[in-house]
Amino acid sequence: MNHSTVILEADKLVKTFGDSTALDGLSFQVTKGESLGLLGVNGAGKTTAMNLLLGLTTPTSGTIRMFGKDLWKHRIEILKQVNFSSAYTSLPSNLLVWQNLTVFARLYGVAKPKQRIEELLELLDITHLRKSVTGTLSAGESTRVNLAKALLNEPRLLLLDEPTASLDPDIADRVRKLLRKLQAERGLSILYTSHNMRDIEEVCDRLIFLHGGKVLAEGTPGEVHERFHRSSLEDLFIGVARGEIDAIGLKPL
Amino acid sequence: MPFSFNTVSALVLRYIYLYTRNPVRFVELIFWPLVDLLMWGFLTVYLKKQGVGEFPTAITYLIGGMILWDVLFRSQQGVSISFLEDVWTRNLLNIFVAPVRTVEYVAATCVVGVLRVGVTLLVLVLVASLAYQFHLTDLGFGLLPFLGNLILFGWFLGMISTALIMRLGQAAESLAWAVPFFIQPLASVFYPVSVLPEWLQPIAMALPCTPVFEGMRTVLAGQPVPWGSIQHAFILNLIWGTIAGLFFAVNLRHVRKAGLLVKVATQ
Numbered sequence: 001m002n003h004s005t006v007i008l009e010a011d012k013l014v015k016t017f018g019d020s021t022a023l024d025g026l027s028f029q030v031t032k033g034e035s036l037g038l039l040g041v042n043g044a045g046k047t048t049a050m051n052l053l054l055g056l057t058t059p060t061s062g063t064i065r066m067f068g069k070d071l072w073k074h075r076i077e078i079l080k081q082v083n084f085s086s087a088y089t090s091l092p093s094n095l096l097v098w099q100n101l102t103v104f105a106r107l108y109g110v111a112k113p114k115q116r117i118e119e120l121l122e123l124l125d126i127t128h129l130r131k132s133v134t135g136t137l138s139a140g141e142s143t144r145v146n147l148a149k150a151l152l153n154e155p156r157l158l159l160l161d162e163p164t165a166s167l168d169p170d171i172a173d174r175v176r177k178l179l180r181k182l183q184a185e186r187g188l189s190i191l192y193t194s195h196n197m198r199d200i201e202e203v204c205d206r207l208i209f210l211h212g213g214k215v216l217a218e219g220t221p222g223e224v225h226e227r228f229h230r231s232s233l234e235d236l237f238i239g240v241a242r243g244e245i246d247a248i249g250l251k252p253l
Numbered sequence: 254m255p256f257s258f259n260t261v262s263a264l265v266l267r268y269i270y271l272y273t274r275n276p277v278r279f280v281e282l283i284f285w286p287l288v289d290l291l292m293w294g295f296l297t298v299y300l301k302k303q304g305v306g307e308f309p310t311a312i313t314y315l316i317g318g319m320i321l322w323d324v325l326f327r328s329q330q331g332v333s334i335s336f337l338e339d340v341w342t343r344n345l346l347n348i349f350v351a352p353v354r355t356v357e358y359v360a361a362t363c364v365v366g367v368l369r370v371g372v373t374l375l376v377l378v379l380v381a382s383l384a385y386q387f388h389l390t391d392l393g394f395g396l397l398p399f400l401g402n403l404i405l406f407g408w409f410l411g412m413i414s415t416a417l418i419m420r421l422g423q424a425a426e427s428l429a430w431a432v433p434f435f436i437q438p439l440a441s442v443f444y445p446v447s448v449l450p451e452w453l454q455p456i457a458m459a460l461p462c463t464p465v466f467e468g469m470r471t472v473l474a475g476q477p478v479p480w481g482s483i484q485h486a487f488i489l490n491l492i493w494g495t496i497a498g499l500f501f502a503v504n505l506r507h508v509r510k511a512g513l514l515v516k517v518a519t520q
């Protein structure tokens with residue numbers, strides 16, 4: 001792996017909340033143009049990992065480097081080149097879509113906000129929503145507006161926490177295809193969390209299977225489920241969730 | 254300390270959009286203070302008629318106190334309600350993952366505080382002068398330093414309220430309104446500090462707003478602007494500002510450690 005292309009480097013991340021350990025020594029890298037999935041059951045530690053990477057939560061121990069720089073020493077500089085979207089956040093519901101995007105374009109210091117916003121509305125096929133009240137959008141529309149916000153600053157790294165969680169299969173499929181396209185066309189790196197196998201298989205080049213804050217397996221989607229002699233990721237996932245597959249004794253590929 | 258005015262103005266723009274898009278917000282800015290003013294105003298008229306008028310100026314203390322109290326309150330509200338606005342709309346994480354420094358965020362909410370004060374003050378001053386012949390400009394050269402000190406203290410109370418809400422969670426959001434009223438009895442808004450029990454007086458005088466309200470009464474009684482009180486208030490504000498800043502920083506650190514920022518933002 002060419003070192004210069006490493007975008008994100010997490011090293012031995014540990015996060016404890018009181019007595020419980022949400023992350024137990026997570027290490028991984030994301031390279032330029034790569035999309036990495038964090039897969040795992042509820043409570044596996046996916047969101048915790050994401051929050052650490054975004055500087056929302058401080059790690060108990062371990063380091064995070066992005067673009068070769070330490071996150072906590074260069075937080076603002078790094079955040080300018082990163083963006084985030086999640087099913088669990090939204091843009092202010094009482095503003096119009098263009099107002100929200102204008103505010104964030106200015107927060108990210110976008111050079112030509114108006115033009116950029118038009119481009120993104122077109123790209124995401126939501127030009128007609130420009131003057132809609134953000135709070136009245138459907139889940140699918142809202143996800144696309146959130147994505148527009150997440151692309152405003154042409155991020156080098158996009159962090160997505162269950163972006164398709166509230167979407168129907170049709171819209172979810174469209175969002176996945178869009179992410180694939182962006183990744184291919186813009187060399188965007190993506191870190192994607194989901195408990196949806198389909199998501200990970202379609203969007204991600206590589207995945208980390210998290211369980212109880214530990215890495216259970218790592219590799220391409222195909223490699224991972226073959227390694228556990230399961231017919232599909234979904235099958236593997238169910239096995240882990242039901243305790244038929246134990247983390248003990250298993251090492252990452 | 255690095256600081257970007259662009260970031261602050263972008264954040265302020267969000268609140269301007271909010272207030273101009275929802276007329277209800279504007280009404281809220283004006284409605285309560287106006288109700289207050291009418292109450293105190295008519296009470297004043299009544300007292301005047303009853304001839305409780307050994308010192309007729311006493312009457313105007315009430316209106317002046319009410320208006321100046323509202324300056325403090327609106328300034329504090331600007332800071333903590335702006336924060337709550339981000340919590341309510343689940344926008345807080347979007348802001349905190351954007352390249353926004355904490356000082357820039359707090360500064361933006363302080364600017365909103367000043368804007369809120371401006372709108373409310375304009376209406377109150379106008380109505381008080383038309384309906385009750387009370388002219389805030391009677392405070393003369395004391396007016397600006399009085400207002401300035403109240404706005405500053407409002408910011409600091411706002412920062413303390415916000416820090417508490419971050420730490421205690423959204424369930425504690427009523428603190429945004431409770432914190433200023435908690436100090437109101439000590440602030441001597443409508444009566445001189447001397448009526449407080451002796452042991453309470455030093456505590457009251459440790460609040461930057463108390464010398465302002467005392468000073469206002471002095472000026473309305475026809476005496477010169479008490480620059481000593483203004484200086485006293487300003488020094489207290491420097492101390493309170495330091496305390497509020499540290500309190501905010503310590504809480505934010507704890508909140509980041511305990512993962513509470515995410516909790517308050519997504520619950």
Ligand SMILES: Nc1ncnc2c1ncn2[C@@H]1O[C@H](COP(=O)(O)OP(=O)(O)O)[C@@H](O)[C@H]1O
Pocket residue numbers: 017020021022040041042043044045046047048049511512513516
């Ligand atoms: N702020 C917090 N305080 C206490 N425990 C937390 C906090 N955030 C997450 N946890 C715990 O950490 C574990 C991992 O949670 P999370 O990262 O949200 O999992 P996932 O996103 O994979 O569903 C869970 O057991 C959860 O209860």
Ligand SMILES: [Mg+2]
Pocket residue numbers: 046047048
């Ligand atoms: Mg999660």
